[in-house]
């Protein structure tokens with residue numbers, strides 16, 4: 001598998017358009033790799049550093065893995081949406097209950113600068129190191145959005161992770 005280097009913003013439009021349809025956030029700790037679908041996130045700049053910002057509910061297994069190893073990869077499909085099986089497994093099942101790498105037949109490629117793999121089926125890769133993370137301020141969330149996303153919700157609020165993009169590339173056969 002060839003790693004073709006690209007700039008962190010070279011595929012910005014494709015990344016931003018793919019996010020609401022679902023891209024993967026991959027983490028690894030204690031030798032366990034786990035991917036979850038995210039539909040919220042953004043590419044941009046803070047402190048003059050190319051950054052990917054992601055929102056992870058405190059109940060996710062991903063949240064636990066990020067606490068153990070604050071590095072992640074963002075894996076974006078380039079020819080259409082994520083394959084259906086990957087979307088279903090990674091978007092509905094928890095890595096606490098299933099090994100999603102085998103359940104979704106994820107093909108892994110070792111990371112370049114982080115100890116978290118890239119995913120062949122979602123080949124545009126942003127390798128990130130968490131610079132800063134913070135919980136949402138529940139009291140500042142507009143009421144209508146709070147009602148929609150957090151009332152009667154046992155999943156917990158989202159924590160916000162600012163990931164410094166340390167490498168970006170396309171996996172190609």
Ligand SMILES: Cc1cc2nc3c(=O)[nH]c(=O)nc-3n(C[C@H](O)[C@H](O)[C@H](O)COP(=O)(O)O)c2cc1C
Nearest residue numbers: 037038039040056057060061062091092093094095
């Ligand atoms: C389209 C879609 C978008 C999602 N976006 C997010 C998100 O941005 N943040 C989040 O915490 N969960 C999101 N989820 C839910 C997680 O993907 C799901 O709960 C997953 O099973 C968590 O896996 P984990 O427990 O292994 O971390 C989304 C699910 C789907 C289907």
